[in-house]
Amino acid sequence: MEDINIVIAGSAGEGVQTVGDVLVETIAVHGYSVFAWQEFESRIRGGQNSYSIRISDKPVNAPRMKADILLALNEGACNKYEPLIKQDGILIAQKKTRERMIAIAFSEIAQRELGNRIYINTMVIGALVAAVGMELEVLNHVLTRKFAKKGDKVVSDNLVAAGKGYTLAREGCRGICPWLLPKLDTHYTPIAGKEALSTAAALAGCRFMAAYPMSPSTDIITILSQNEKELGVFTEQAEDEIAAVNMAIGASFAGARAMTATSGGGFALMVEAISLAGMTETPLVIILAQRPGPATGLPTRTAQGDLLFAINAGHGEFPKLVLAPADADDIFKKIMRAFNLADKYQIPVIVLTDQFLLDSIFSVQDINLSQLGPTYYLTDPFKIQDYKRYLVTDNGVSPRLYPGQATHLVTADSDEHDSHGHITEDLSGTVIRMVEKRLAKYRALKGEINPPEEADIEGADKILVGWGSSRNAILEGIELLREDDIRVGMIHFTELWPLPEYRFPESKQYWIVENNTTAQLGRLLRSEYGITIAGVINRYDGLPLTAGYIRRNFNG
């Protein structure tokens, strides 16, 4: 099938999110793959936001701007988002304003016929279900489950509202809605990036998370906190980001897998402590959820503007790992790697993600957990006689215990120290050995890094090179370009530091694709692989890269 893209638009507080979430669930129960992404202003009420839902019978998991259906909850939303409607798309709104549309006076009807405007949202969902040709019954099932806790009356009222919306839209649909989505037997699990991330952390053995609220990272700790009983992660809202990261380092030193999450500004405040984790060789996972900067920037928007900052974050020199998952499925793999490698090499690991990836809902046919899980690297204290926390070893990794694990004394010192963790000023001996010991970990670590993902390389002489959350958009972009008879391939990085041994295929032209202004990946690749950059496709308006954007901006 050709995928269908629905955009639900309205002001903050009008229920865009609720409508979207219920629709996503209904689509999933219907057996379809759904991809949803959101863009919204930094305010609690008002403004105009959108929630885009892409329906397909196979996973698409990339954003598309153009809408088959725009559902506008108010006039402003209609004005702002109408340009998104495809030529043959339709508008659903309260008032008739154009040819191809379904006009339903939701608020009037809700008030008059259902006795309360709070039913608008459920009516709207009913209307959308009708417009795409899904089954009302499925929606009823989802609504029943959703409102069950609130009692029978609430359930039945909502079913009536949904039915009302459904019926009215059915009528309006005639002649303009070509879509029909019969219930399928396939099953996809819709999961948001942030849900994948927090769940994966728990699975990876994370036991401690401290963070300070900052969009778009806040929901990660919120999910863990709200599900403390099930996931068993201690969470603490810190007084600031510096406290958050130092708490996490303390917890990790004391044996708990620990993480923190923040966005650029908060990450900046954590940089000193990243260096501390490097010096004390304490495992640490930091989620850097990017949004456009500099400074406060656009707090609720998306960007990939912190790549080089993350890689070079921290004074002095010490090994660190920087990962950037591509989508929800990849988040599971990368979070697992983050915790396991942080533990194995006793280093800070930065996971670069962004508003787009965290807030988007991906469909995964089957989240395969069997390959995933924690591997622990703490030493067995009973096999050690004279314990040296910072014993110099070939690969730089020393035996790690946590304090209290046995009678061995466990130490950590932010100063340069000897193998026992005590301050040293022995410049030509201990100091050099310790610097080299820490650096040695880089070499071993480099061997763990996966090469970038290659797609359609053969036969393409132009290659799009990107990183992180843009993978699916780039892959789809390649398909679109092929429709224009342009053959391009993709090389995509999700493991960014240290960079792996990798040979870029010869005699190709490389195009850097990034959600930023200065093509940071390009700078990095030039430095590490000496490749020449032919061109750049970059987006920096706070919205995610899409296949359409890539097609339009590729001029190679």
Place this chain on the structure above:
Amino acid sequence: MEDINIVIAGSAGEGVQTVGDVLVETIAVHGYSVFAWQEFESRIRGGQNSYSIRISDKPVNAPRMKADILLALNEGACNKYEPLIKQDGILIAQKKTRERMIAIAFSEIAQRELGNRIYINTMVIGALVAAVGMELEVLNHVLTRKFAKKGDKVVSDNLVAAGKGYTLAREGCRGICPWLLPKLDTHYTPIAGKEALSTAAALAGCRFMAAYPMSPSTDIITILSQNEKELGVFTEQAEDEIAAVNMAIGASFAGARAMTATSGGGFALMVEAISLAGMTETPLVIILAQRPGPATGLPTRTAQGDLLFAINAGHGEFPKLVLAPADADDIFKKIMRAFNLADKYQIPVIVLTDQFLLDSIFSVQDINLSQLGPTYYLTDPFKIQDYKRYLVTDNGVSPRLYPGQATHLVTADSDEHDSHGHITEDLSGTVIRMVEKRLAKYRALKGEINPPEEADIEGADKILVGWGSSRNAILEGIELLREDDIRVGMIHFTELWPLPEYRFPESKQYWIVENNTTAQLGRLLRSEYGITIAGVINRYDGLPLTAGYIRRNFNG
């Protein structure tokens, strides 16, 4: 003449610093050029520290490790530093332990003959003056000036002590001290890097400095604070580095040229605010005085480990300037440029320096201030009708006023904003324009950057490439290598970001010389100029690069 290198060694609290400082002054009054550098432990009493003084009749201004004379204030110092003594060098110490030495029982004599051990230091100075063949009279002159405020008795007692030391050393000198330094008419001004820096800031129009104490940066604000009356700079010791940098940004917004200074850990805490200066387009000068990291590292030692961190510091993307002066003379030029360019482009400027450069004393024949001075770029409020603080212009620079300068309203916003400084969410219009406006400044700025300094390029097929404070050591290293019949040239960067348009000469081999472990400049140059690195000379034991070190470690 061949230069003479004196190393004064002793424990913290024993007076190494006083002896060194008085000797430096005496040498200068004698008409010689003097270069001095210090290395010391992070403790207030005890340990073993050294103060090395290099005397010459032309400026040398680079450190040399091997000592012609080692003056050891105690036995431990003697043990630790004796290996530094050259084959034909001598030791001056209290007890006879080797052939070529002058043994003077300073403490015993001070106690017995002068009645107080506090005269040890002055005796030692007298002895050193004798050993290198300088005139006692000159020393007496310096001591008289130094102790004048303390009264005649103190002066005359010290002259007696100096004379005592002088006489005893004269005797011991026979046959082992070949040096003779007649008074010259030339005049050099000895000036420490930190003195140059704070003075230059005042000259550049700096009016406000806030900082939090952190070695090796603390003396900068201390000098400005102690000389407030003369230099007119308001100084404030902040509660932490975050406060310091935000105070400086506030002051700058309100029209005062402002700076802060710190070391790596404190700089890490300032990174969020650097991004703020970028977003609000507020001029800001930040001195990053490097010491070995990570974390607390070696607080009193030197390093060049924060180059890439500084260049990439700050979330989001915005123009900044990174300078790294080569020596005290260059500090004057670079600090002037820092303030003027910060003002012209309304950007944060980072000046990378280090413990070695700040604490070392350089001899400058004639500090030429005539070319130096502030150029101000504030707009004339009376030529403006409708004031827009963030007016979009071709080169990205908007007219800047300070609040209260006139009736125009001056604004600043850390969020993405419109030309009036108000929060915007107009993604496809205002946001893109503002991002591009800020980035546009990079292009103009790039044009201001000076190319690297080239030396002995012609005829050399191997080139040492370094940055910042190692310049003089590299230059001297080239000379030493020539003695080994190896012809190498130098390309030296003191303006590091943005990098200038520059063509590296073709078919040469490039050797990176850095006071760090990972050859950060190499990574940077590969990325920006695509050059290939043939080898690396790096030092990471907390001590500065020297010509000797470079010669020993060059294997090209």
Place this chain on the structure above:
Amino acid sequence: MVSIEDYKGNVEFQWCPGCSNFSILNAIKMAFVELEKMPHELCLVSGIGQAAKLPHYLRCNFFNGLHGRAIPAALGIHVANPLLTTIVVTGEGDCYGEGGNHFIHALRRNPDITAVVHNNEFYALTKGQASPTTRIGERRTLQIQGVEIAPLNMPAIAIAHNCPFVARGFAGDSMQLKSLLVEAIKNPGLSYVEVIQPCITWGTHPLSWYKERVYKLGGDYDPTNRQAALEKVLDTDDKIPTGILFRGSPRKTFAERFRKEITNRPLAELEPVSKEKISEFISRLRMSSTLQ
């Protein structure tokens, strides 16, 4: 003469319709009118949060900086241009959470600025997490089991540090708030006005809850009595006193000595130090050698 119209901005509000921040904005404008401050004589300084957006909504100079860092930015502004009336507008998360260290150290410095702290008892802009003033047991998005740690009592800290002016207003009473702000701005030294600011979106209590609890300190209350003031703000009964909580004994203000000895004008107006003076300074530098 200044009128309230002079402050009218033309920026679209990002606050929820009906938010009590509007009343605070109004009180602030009224105070400026009463004090006859012109827009360009003012500098409003804020961090990030709902409260911190306020400077955008009136005509004035402003510096809307980083979350938690309004106080240090304001200190810099205040020193660099002492002719401005510098006012910090912040939320309790901004000022007591991220920025807590700066506030307690501002109490030490006693700068002649006014800090207005909108206290809605949680982080509103980031969607309702607990803040340093959320009461124990309150359920917030990130604390669904109920807040487990005690609130910070910044007025008590201010009183203990002899802050010259500590007041509490209520967004539901703009006239009282205006008077408090007028007094605050007039007061030399640090003036600290905490404003009870009910949030209609994330709040758990209706306005009536506040109305029942908020009361005005009577004429018998002596704000110069430190001990009484401390007891007042440390009281754990349910009532919320408003008015002038404390007037500390007069003390030196921040940068006072510098102003007397060097300049009390904007620093931008200071003459550059001459090259001669610098040369002379350099030549004397090494003679004093070791730093004092």
Place this chain on the structure above:
Amino acid sequence: MVSIEDYKGNVEFQWCPGCSNFSILNAIKMAFVELEKMPHELCLVSGIGQAAKLPHYLRCNFFNGLHGRAIPAALGIHVANPLLTTIVVTGEGDCYGEGGNHFIHALRRNPDITAVVHNNEFYALTKGQASPTTRIGERRTLQIQGVEIAPLNMPAIAIAHNCPFVARGFAGDSMQLKSLLVEAIKNPGLSYVEVIQPCITWGTHPLSWYKERVYKLGGDYDPTNRQAALEKVLDTDDKIPTGILFRGSPRKTFAERFRKEITNRPLAELEPVSKEKISEFISRLRMSSTLQ
């Protein structure tokens, strides 16, 4: 049985000979002996400064972290391994300057740890600048005109926030200090012991100056009386009371609920969440949809 020898480290001291930090070290060791704590049952946590070097000088687990950040690191350690006795050793610059925000928020959390703050009234390690407790008028390297801003009164802040145990010791009296430390460590919840620590290198007062001023609170002093305790620490006379300044009313300690409901063992010992549980969790995730 533990003896003081069990704590003997073999690291060279970086303190000046004769520094009063030695007495504090001694008192700490004596307290451990009295409490029969074994070295591996302890975790000392410090920042940077002279005081913060202390953990190197005795046998124990320790985390010597960043300047100003001992408290949050200690909180993480304490939560991750509640079986450890966690003790923060810090200077007043470390704890009230750079780390001021963490301390005031630790007062909110009330973790069952002990914080020992060596107060020498300046930054000793960085060579004598003023610190948050330097008195007005004192000349310091960076304040040669004399300090112009008022000292911070952290004991007052702690008392105002009902800290369960606030005490002050004097390095010149190791026996009293030892007793205070024993009490502090025994007390459930946050115990805060400030120690007057004369510095013989940068100090402006001879030891006699301290001896004249320091006195012990008598038996008539009731540390459970908040008002009296506040008056005591806010007193501006020249005397320096030592002893238990305040005992706050008992309250919940940090992470208490988590310990009851999830685990009171080291977090490292918790069983991993099973894949089945995670799968099941994921399948239910979207049903609850919008975050609460």
